[in-house]
Amino acid sequence: MKNIKAIGLIFLALLFGLAAAVYATGWISRQSGIASNKVVVAAVDIDLGSRVNAQMLSTVDWPSGSVPNGSFSDIKALNDRVVKVGVLRGEALMEGKLAPVGTQGGLSAVIASGKRAMTVRVNDVVGVAGFALPGNYVDVMVNAQQDKGRGEDALQISKTVLEKVLVLAVAQEANRDDTKPKVVSAVTLELSLEDSEKLDLARSVGTLSLVLRNQMDKTTVATLGITKGQLFGEKKDIVPVSTAAAPAHPRVRLAGPATPRASECVEVIQHAGRSLTCF
Template sequence: MKNLKALGLIVFALVIGLAAAVYAAGWVARQGGATTSKVVVAAVDIEPGSKINPEMLSSLDWPAGATPPGAFKDAGELQDRIAKVNILRGEPLLDGKLAPLGTKGGLSAVIAEGKRAMTVRVNDVVGVAGFALPGNYVDVMVNAQQEKSGNEEGKQISKTVLERVLVLAVAQEAGRDDTKPKVVSAVTLELTLEDSEKLDLARSVGTLSLVLRNQVDQKTVSTAGITKDELLGGKKAPAPLPAPAPVRKSRPARSAAAPSPSRAQCVDVIQHGVLAVNCF
């Protein structure tokens, strides 16, 4: 009897194991038969403004249901296209990351629609010790002399004229994958046309400085700037007090009973700002 129970347990275990093996084999077969499609990916890191050629690309099997929108299946479609942003190795090439067809290579392909690129001369101090790298955002500050106002001399003022300006390139490099500081002599900024005019005027009237800001900080702060007197704690001269209005002196009407000056001698008496006539 005991042998029968043990045999039954063994048979039951074998059946369970066989069923599990059949299920696992079916699952593996279904996974192996999942549909895939070829997706073009970057074989090397591609910097913004670079012209794409076949040596930069490779193909990778991608699950058909998870293909990224805008992906390419044929590397021939990407011949001579221009990368608009930095594309890392193994990353799918998407149409949104490329400049429009017919765009030439270089920095012009990286400039956003409606914007302009403008270069300003900097040094190790103005350029934030080389930490203003492509892809960073900076504020632009100018230190200038105000124009004369009447007899007063123009005051020296420091004021922020532009906020959250994108750095497109430092010197002749537009790559955004480097975090090491680079002390250069020129920085190229992305600006609107109106901001380009402001920056052109600012660099002609004073000294420019770049102020590095947080990448995700999008707040703008409007300031009136600061003058040398305000910096050193000087106070503005008080405004002159207005002149007092003149006091009008009123002559009281003569009484009907008062004798005429032709009959008596009269004397004008001024007392407390009031004119009175005394006759006798």
């Protein structure tokens, strides 16, 4: 009786094993039947602004139904192209991640069309303790003396002059994948030409500070700035309005009705007659 049970268990085990083998064979055959295309991927991590060569790339089989738009199948088509974003190992190279054909490598390939790159000097405090990293956005604040009129004291003011400015690089590093804070002495910002002029004037008249902001926050806030008097709650000085004494107006005497002048008469004697003429 025991032998019959053992034989039955062995038979069931063989049956289940055979079924599993058949299923695995069918699954493998189905997988091998899926159409695929060659797609160029990064063989190593590629930093933004780098010029691509064949040693950085490789090809893999990619299911035809999910090939990324703008991808490449030939490594030669990517020779000497420049990436404008960081590309991780195994990530597909796509046209949207590349600078236009003929672009030279370096930071200039990363600057958006119509923008400029400008570097400002910072320290551990001005640079937000090193947390202003490439790819982050900052506001630029200036603390300066506002000119007043003659005989009046200069007014110290802090004012936000630029908002949502992209950090392109810190020192000589532009890698946006690094999240470790770095205390550096210079930060490169991406600005429009008009904002570049504002920043150049701001750093010449006062002290700059970078204010780190949320990357998803696109709200702009217009402020009037704050003065030292407003910071400490002092009342704004009211300049008295000088009133000059009005010039005395001469008294004008109104002329009364004119007194009629006495008439003058002349008596004219002619021949035997007389006449009186008055005027």
